[in-house]
Amino acid sequence: MEMDSLPNGNNTAGTPISATATATANPAPPQSSNLPQLTESLKLEHQFLRVPFEHYKKTLRANHRAVEKEMSAVISGVTEAAAADLSPDDAVNHLNSLVCRLQGLKRKGFYSFDFLFAVLSLEEGSRAEHLQAQKCRVRLDHLESADAENMSEWNNTRMKRILVDYMLRMSYYDTAVKLAKSSNLQDLVDIDVFQEAKKVIDALQNKDVAPALAWCADNKSRLKKSKSKMEFQLRLQEFIELVRAENNLRAITYARKYLAPWGATHMKELQRVIATLAFKRDTECSTYKVLFEAKQWDYLVDQFKQEFCKLYGMTLEPLLNIYLQAGLSALKTPYCYEDDCTKEDPLSQEAFRTLAMPLPYSKQHHSKLVCYITKELMDTENPPQVLPNGYVYSTKALEEMAKKNNGRIICPRTGLVCSYTELVKAYIS
Amino acid sequence: MDVDPRQYEQIAINENDVNNIILSYLIHNCYKESSESFISCTGMKQPADHLENMEKRKRIFHHALEGNVLKAIELTGQLAQDILENNNDLLFDLLSLHFVDLVCSKKWTEALEFAQTKLSPYSVKEQKYMDKIEGFMSLLAYENPVECPMFHLIGLDYRQQVVDSLNQTILAHFNLPIHTAMERLIQQTSVVRQCLSQEDGGPPPFSLKDFLKSR
Numbered sequence: 001m002e003m004d005s006l007p008n009g010n011n012t013a014g015t016p017i018s019a020t021a022t023a024t025a026n027p028a029p030p031q032s033s034n035l036p037q038l039t040e041s042l043k044l045e046h047q048f049l050r051v052p053f054e055h056y057k058k059t060l061r062a063n064h065r066a067v068e069k070e071m072s073a074v075i076s077g078v079t080e081a082a083a084a085d086l087s088p089d090d091a092v093n094h095l096n097s098l099v100c101r102l103q104g105l106k107r108k109g110f111y112s113f114d115f116l117f118a119v120l121s122l123e124e125g126s127r128a129e130h131l132q133a134q135k136c137r138v139r140l141d142h143l144e145s146a147d148a149e150n151m152s153e154w155n156n157t158r159m160k161r162i163l164v165d166y167m168l169r170m171s172y173y174d175t176a177v178k179l180a181k182s183s184n185l186q187d188l189v190d191i192d193v194f195q196e197a198k199k200v201i202d203a204l205q206n207k208d209v210a211p212a213l214a215w216c217a218d219n220k221s222r223l224k225k226s227k228s229k230m231e232f233q234l235r236l237q238e239f240i241e242l243v244r245a246e247n248n249l250r251a252i253t254y255a256r257k258y259l260a261p262w263g264a265t266h267m268k269e270l271q272r273v274i275a276t277l278a279f280k281r282d283t284e285c286s287t288y289k290v291l292f293e294a295k296q297w298d299y300l301v302d303q304f305k306q307e308f309c310k311l312y313g314m315t316l317e318p319l320l321n322i323y324l325q326a327g328l329s330a331l332k333t334p335y336c337y338e339d340d341c342t343k344e345d346p347l348s349q350e351a352f353r354t355l356a357m358p359l360p361y362s363k364q365h366h367s368k369l370v371c372y373i374t375k376e377l378m379d380t381e382n383p384p385q386v387l388p389n390g391y392v393y394s395t396k397a398l399e400e401m402a403k404k405n406n407g408r409i410i411c412p413r414t415g416l417v418c419s420y421t422e423l424v425k426a427y428i429s
Numbered sequence: 430m431d432v433d434p435r436q437y438e439q440i441a442i443n444e445n446d447v448n449n450i451i452l453s454y455l456i457h458n459c460y461k462e463s464s465e466s467f468i469s470c471t472g473m474k475q476p477a478d479h480l481e482n483m484e485k486r487k488r489i490f491h492h493a494l495e496g497n498v499l500k501a502i503e504l505t506g507q508l509a510q511d512i513l514e515n516n517n518d519l520l521f522d523l524l525s526l527h528f529v530d531l532v533c534s535k536k537w538t539e540a541l542e543f544a545q546t547k548l549s550p551y552s553v554k555e556q557k558y559m560d561k562i563e564g565f566m567s568l569l570a571y572e573n574p575v576e577c578p579m580f581h582l583i584g585l586d587y588r589q590q591v592v593d594s595l596n597q598t599i600l601a602h603f604n605l606p607i608h609t610a611m612e613r614l615i616q617q618t619s620v621v622r623q624c625l626s627q628e629d630g631g632p633p634p635f636s637l638k639d640f641l642k643s644r
Contacts, residue, residue, distance in 0.1 A: 252541075255569065
């Protein structure tokens with residue numbers, strides 16, 4: 001099994017995730033309907049369903065634009081033929097060429113919007129559309145398949161999904177592909193979507209804004225709706241590169257074409273960048289010097305990742321971070337940072353303590369007491385009882401002891417002997 | 430002795446006072462020929478140096494307004510070395526007027542070189558110059574500077590404001606009043622009438638526009 005080969009530290013890292021996932025994924029008692037589980041899962045699996053759906057919608061929009069473009073070309077072609085005084089042979093040739101375009105269109109795939117998940121009706125459906133619709137269906141099926149009987153396997157799959165998500169966001173594409181392939185997760189992870197982002201990120205890291213600008217153009221209406229200024233920032237950086245190269249007249253032309261339209265809403269930023277023309281690339285003035293630093297490209301990469309995740313409905317943080325923080329926060333108590341913290345507690349390890357440092361303590365409505373003898377929780381069904389010497393043990397343990405010793409209790413820590421009737425019940429606040 | 434306010438309208442104003450007010454206005458605004466005519470007609474006496482300085486101020490004034498700011502700066506320096514040396518704000522504003530002239534003349538390369546050599550050194554002095562430089566440089570980002578949100582920088586009002594400031598600075602340097610007596614009187618009259626109008630039955634506030642219209 002793939003997971004068994006992971007280093008011990010990573011196995012430990014999985015513990016809080018599994019614990020949290022189990023508790024969260026299995027809130028209803030066994031044997032009950034799947035609906036409560038599915039409802040709970042959906043709260044945490046928003047990204048799981050949203051990303052392939054967004055990807056599918058994007059493909060539909062692109063194909064729709066292609067269809068409209070071809071149709072308008074064909075219609076205008078027919079109009080031309082009607083208006084022109086063509087010979088019968090020329091007319092036949094013209095119409096044949098129009099028919100060929102329509103046949104090409106058919107291969108692109110007409111589709112119906114009546115049912116987004118309906119099987120495509122044409123004999124040659126668009127492969128991309130088909131695959132993406134299928135992926136949406138596979139994920140719905142996967143969520144529905146979660147039940148008490150296979151929860152362990154389901155959680156294991158989820159852990160791998162989370163790891164693949166993390167690898168993709170950290171740009172470890174090859175590793176992510178290998179894990180997904182070896183665990184047969186291809187339809188449950190978003191490798192193809194992140195490959196799209198990879199092209200843009202690689203280009204930005206090579207100081208090339210063209211793929212990013214093309215991506216902005218593809219998603220123009222949605223970026224505008226969310227008031228994104230990604231394109232503006234890309235344009236600013238390209239302007240800076242022209243100033244760096246002392247290509248000042250081209251920089252001015254560029255500013256007039258691509259920066260001026262943003263002046264109405266982002267004048268202060270525009271002014272600051274334009275002013276670099278007066279200060280040049282080797283300026284010591286810190287306000288403008290920073291604009292020429294290489295790390296500006298790193299900011300663009302970060303900005304693009306945020307926009308990309310937002311557009312696809314992904315969480316801005318990796319899923320691994322989110323689950324890990326939720327788990328550590330649930331386990332974190334002041335006791336964890338004391339020297340006698342039990343080794344069974346993940347926060348007894350330095351690495352987890354460090355990770356948990358900025359997180360809030362778990363909210364404990366009531367104190368939790370564990371019996372020294374049985375290690376079981378003491379609660380209203382198993383209340384703590386106090387011996388005359390002040391030591392506290394659970395009712396079950398004491399009853400068991402009394403039964404074995406003719407009603408006498410022997411304190412395991414001090415050796416005190418007393419009668420069961422001398423015990424006093426304690427209450428947990 | 431105090432005059433009964435009800436008699437104000439009856440008081441005769443000294444002819445010489447009126448002449449002084451008018452001459453002050455003409456001299457302040459460099460109306461040289463008008464000043465000379467006025468003096469000869471009224472028989473007033475004025476020191477010759479007033480007229481001499483006025484001639485120089487007039488040339489500076491006109492060069493600045495006509496878009497020849499560098500010449501204006503040069504002539505100001507000739508008048509007195511330290512007028513602009515001691516006034517960074519004014520010198521920067523004048524230099525920026527020259528930058529604006531270059532931009533409006535579509536001399537981009539010249540404008541850039543000027544900004545790099547003459548304007549940007551000011552940024553090391555104070556933050557406010559940096560903000561101003563950014564405003565002026567943004568004019569370059571628009572094919573037609575009028576479309577720039579900072580278009581007021583190419584307007585006549587802004588230029589007039591800077592040139593007025595230059596004129597006042599030169600006057601101050603020669604210990605001459607930087608505001609005309611006329612301006613002072615109008616300001617004082619407006620304030621007095623404003624106060625009186627708040628009394629019951631007082632006269633209405635003074636409005637120069639209404640006053641001129643009623644003539």
